[in-house]
Amino acid sequence: xxxxxxxxxxxxxxxxxxxxxxxxxxxxxxxxxxxxxxxxxxxxxxxxxxxxxxxxxxxxxxxxxxxxxxxxxxxxxxxxxxxxxxxxxxxxxxxxxxxxxxxxxxxxxxxxxxxxxxxxxxxxxxxxxxxxxxxxxxxxxxxxxxxxxxxxxxxxxxxxxxxxxxxxxxxxxxxxxxxxxxxxxxxxxxxxxxxxxxxxxxxxxxxxxxxxxxxxxxxxxxxxxxxxxxxxxxxxxxxxxxxxxxxxxxxxxxxxxxxxxxxxxxxxxxxxxxxxxxxxxxxxxxxxxxxxxxxxxxxxxxxxxxxxxxxxxxxxxxxxxxxxxxxxxxxxxxxxxxxxxxxxxxxxxxxxxxxxxxxxxxxxxxxxxxxxxxxxxxxxxxxxxxxxxxxxxxxxxxxxxxxxxxxxxxxxxxxxxxxxxxxxxxxxxxxxxxxxxxxxxxxxxxxxxxxxxxxxxxxxxxxxxxxxxxxxxxxxxxxxxxxxxxxxxxxxxxxxxxxxxxxxxxxxxxxxxxxxxxxxxxxxxxxxxxxxxxxxxxxxxxxxxxxxxxxxxxxxxxxxxxxxxxxxxxxxxxxxxxxxxxxxxxxxxxxxxxxxxxxxxxxxxxxxxxxxxxxxxxxxxxxxxxxxxxxxxxxxxxxxxxxxxxxxxxxxxxxxxxxxxxxxxxxxxxxxxxxxxxxxxxxxxxxxxxxxxxxxxxxxxxxxxxxxxxxxxxxxxxxxxxxxxxxxxxxxxxx
DNA sequence: GAGTTTGAAACT
DNA sequence: CAGTTTCAAACTC
Numbered sequence: 001x002x003x004x005x006x007x008x009x010x011x012x013x014x015x016x017x018x019x020x021x022x023x024x025x026x027x028x029x030x031x032x033x034x035x036x037x038x039x040x041x042x043x044x045x046x047x048x049x050x051x052x053x054x055x056x057x058x059x060x061x062x063x064x065x066x067x068x069x070x071x072x073x074x075x076x077x078x079x080x081x082x083x084x085x086x087x088x089x090x091x092x093x094x095x096x097x098x099x100x101x102x103x104x105x106x107x108x109x110x111x112x113x114x115x116x117x118x119x120x121x122x123x124x125x126x127x128x129x130x131x132x133x134x135x136x137x138x139x140x141x142x143x144x145x146x147x148x149x150x151x152x153x154x155x156x157x158x159x160x161x162x163x164x165x166x167x168x169x170x171x172x173x174x175x176x177x178x179x180x181x182x183x184x185x186x187x188x189x190x191x192x193x194x195x196x197x198x199x200x201x202x203x204x205x206x207x208x209x210x211x212x213x214x215x216x217x218x219x220x221x222x223x224x225x226x227x228x229x230x231x232x233x234x235x236x237x238x239x240x241x242x243x244x245x246x247x248x249x250x251x252x253x254x255x256x257x258x259x260x261x262x263x264x265x266x267x268x269x270x271x272x273x274x275x276x277x278x279x280x281x282x283x284x285x286x287x288x289x290x291x292x293x294x295x296x297x298x299x300x301x302x303x304x305x306x307x308x309x310x311x312x313x314x315x316x317x318x319x320x321x322x323x324x325x326x327x328x329x330x331x332x333x334x335x336x337x338x339x340x341x342x343x344x345x346x347x348x349x350x351x352x353x354x355x356x357x358x359x360x361x362x363x364x365x366x367x368x369x370x371x372x373x374x375x376x377x378x379x380x381x382x383x384x385x386x387x388x389x390x391x392x393x394x395x396x397x398x399x400x401x402x403x404x405x406x407x408x409x410x411x412x413x414x415x416x417x418x419x420x421x422x423x424x425x426x427x428x429x430x431x432x433x434x435x436x437x438x439x440x441x442x443x444x445x446x447x448x449x450x451x452x453x454x455x456x457x458x459x460x461x462x463x464x465x466x467x468x469x470x471x472x473x474x475x476x477x478x479x480x481x482x483x484x485x486x487x488x489x490x491x492x493x494x495x496x497x498x499x500x501x502x503x504x505x506x507x508x509x510x511x512x513x514x515x516x517x518x519x520x521x522x523x524x525x526x527x528x529x530x531x532x533x534x535x536x537x538x539x540x541x542x543x544x545x546x547x548x549x550x551x552x553x554x555x556x557x558x559x560x561x562x563x564x565x566x567x568x569x570x571x572x573x574x575x576x577x578x579x580x581x582x583x584x585x586x587x588x589x590x591x592x593x594x595x596x597x598x599x600x601x602x603x604x605x606x607x608x609x610x611x612x613x614x615x616x617x618x619x620x621x622x623x624x625x626x627x628x629x630x631x632x633x634x635x636x637x638x639x640x641x642x643x644x645x646x647x648x649x650x651x652x653x654x655x656x657x658x659x660x661x662x663x664x665x666x667x668x669x670x671x672x673x674x675x676x677x678x679x680x681x682x683x684x685x686x687x688x689x690x691x692x693x694x695x696x697x698x699x700x701x702x703x704x705x706x707x708x709x710x711x712x713x714x715x716x717x718x719x720x721x722x723x724x725x726x727x728x729x730x731x732x733x734x735x
Numbered sequence: 736g737a738g739t740t741t742g743a744a745a746c747t
Numbered sequence: 748c749a750g751t752t753t754c755a756a757a758c759t760c
Contacts, residue, residue, distance in 0.1 A: 518755080518756090520754080521754085521755080522755090523753090523755080527753095527754080529753080529756090530755080597757095601757070601758075603756080603757060608757095
């Protein structure tokens with residue numbers, strides 16, 4: 001059941017975004033980052049002191065919005081000057097009257113400036129700078145001054161699983177906040193602005209050889225160990241200000257979501273403000289609908305979205321810099337404490353509480369609304385991040401610092417099975433702690449955590465933990481806590497090779513199939529025999545013995561890396577490169593040396609990478625060439641196996657639905673459904689949407705609070721009547 | 736699960 | 748650079 005018009009009204013009630021998937025690992029970059037990190041030890045002090053300069057504009061109110069959703073500008077009732085800049089296009093300055101749905105406005109601007117056929121990533125940034133009338137900064141008191149949403153260009157959708165990048169105009173998915181999901185969180189203790197950039201879709205490998213591995217061997221189900229590398233580029237910058245906020249990274253189905261929670265506890269409670277933003281510039285499209293800020297809910301964007309929304313609420317004592325390495329899929333955040341006051345806040349221990357998990361994307365049709373939270377309730381905004389494309393060499397962010405209204409609480413939402421190394425850069429004190437999934441570290445005073453750099457001890461984190469006085473890096477790798485087996489795929493395109501260096505490293509589906517844990521016994525996981533090490537990752541939940549590939553043996557590890565690079569400068573570079581025809585012609589850079597396998601077993605790096613042997617190979621008795629009958633036979637067998645697996649999967653799925661009917665009717669002795677049995681989840685949700693819509697309307701009309709409450713209650717009564725009416729019509733007999 | 740095979744990495 | 752050894756993953760039983 002749904003009340004009349006509820007669908008329409010609810011369309012403005014929630015955000016629905018879709019996300020992109022992660023990209024490939026580049027161990028070279030990780031290694032490079034680690035080496036750089038080591039080298040940075042000597043210059044860490046200077047980094048600390050220079051960071052604040054980037055976090056300028058303290059007190060200024062700048063709102064950055066990069067968005068496609070129908071979001072509204074954070075709370076303000078005054079006209080707002082907005083600068084819209086997107087890749088490859090000149091910056092536009094527009095003035096938005098109060099109440100305008102800035103998301104639509106931005107979107108229309110972007111659409112006009114962006115070729116529809118482009119496949120490259122487009123990041124549109126909207127910076128709300130000031131009130132053009134009063135020349136005052138906008139709405140710093142709203143407790144939410146920054147929103148960042150990254151817009152993906154069309155043509156980036158992938159077909160497998162949830163791997164979809166958002167397309168302009170596509171429906172946006174809504175994630176209820178209450179459902180559990182694997183999370184990986186990082187707290188940015190002080191006010192920060194995060195922008196995300198998404199890479200264009202990388203072509204999947206086009207190869208000839210189908211996967212022959214038994215489906216049961218798909219590593220995803222068995223390895224908690226490998227956590228997929230960070231697929232996105234994240235630029236985090238701090239802003240000056242007194243209050244902390246939360247930034248958390250949530251991985252849902254391989255897509256990372258950044259959530260920043262502003263704790264408005266230090267802000268005086270405010271009444272929700274209605275924003276009316278209309279295009280003031282003639283060239284801008286007219287927007288007839290306006291979204292209203294009505295509740296203390298946060299923007300909830302789905303995990304599977306390419307849009308990103310970030311809100312910040314405060315200024316910072318900590319500078320957060322992004323560290324990006326050329327060619328790397330990894331994103332690092334360098335946390336540098338910059339305030340003198342922070343020095344007095346050492347030794348504090350985080351309070352551990354249970355975090356409310358953020359639900360994965362659903363297929364709900366509810367539209368999204370960016371909601372400012374002027375109340376003491378935290379503002380929670382998620383930033384789904386698309387896979388990284390090519391990471392540029394600049395190691396520091398160029399994002400404008402943003403000042404934000406203050407909050408006083410830090411939080412860190414733990415990813416699954418996260419172990420943290422907490423380092424006090426001032427005293428050098430190091431602590432280790434492990435937290436269950438979903439754990440949130442709270443720093444109620446706002447500064448408890450600010451002197452500690454948090455280093456999730458997960459794979460892909462390369463020597464982030466540094467000694468005291470050294471900038472600390474936090475890898476923003478997506479959670480691998482819930483490995484997912486790649487769905488059965490047709491022969492083409494096969495996954496990009498994972499033969500990064502090592503041997504027989506599984507040709508991982510770059511999206512997010514985790515690599516298997518290693519079983520090294522003699523190498524201490526410090527040689528390229530070890531897949532983890534070869535891929536530039538820490539061992540995590542591996543079965544190795546005497547492992548030195550961890551934070552406890554940083555020095556040894558660094559030496560081992562150096563030794564490998566001394567032997568072979570390309571040791572950590574991908575082994576599979578592009579041929580003359582680019583992606584269509586991948587080849588093993590070094591070539592294999594197989595003698596007995598005929599290059600038709602996974603011993604062969606070429607075969608494992610699902611590419612044909614090339615002139616680079618020195619193999620004997622090679623059967624891994626285009627016209628090889630043996631290879632063709634294997635291909636056919638593999639295809640047939642895949643078909644069978646797919647059919648079996650489909651059958652199982654069907655059975656599951658049959659075995660678990662949605663919800664048994666609740667009936668009385670006579671077999672009639674009892675009235676409350678009609679209040680299903682759908683009904684409840686629809687009712688809530690109706691109430692929400694009603695609340696929005698009252699906000700829009702600026703009705704008094706008393707009347708608003710009355711109207712909402714009446715709406716609730718209306719919903720109940722409809723439920724009763726529907727129950728009566730069905731004369732519900734249990735089914 | 737134990738043992739064997741294999742080829743890349745490491746070493747000489 | 749070639750030959751040998753070491754190593755851990757792939758494979759077989």
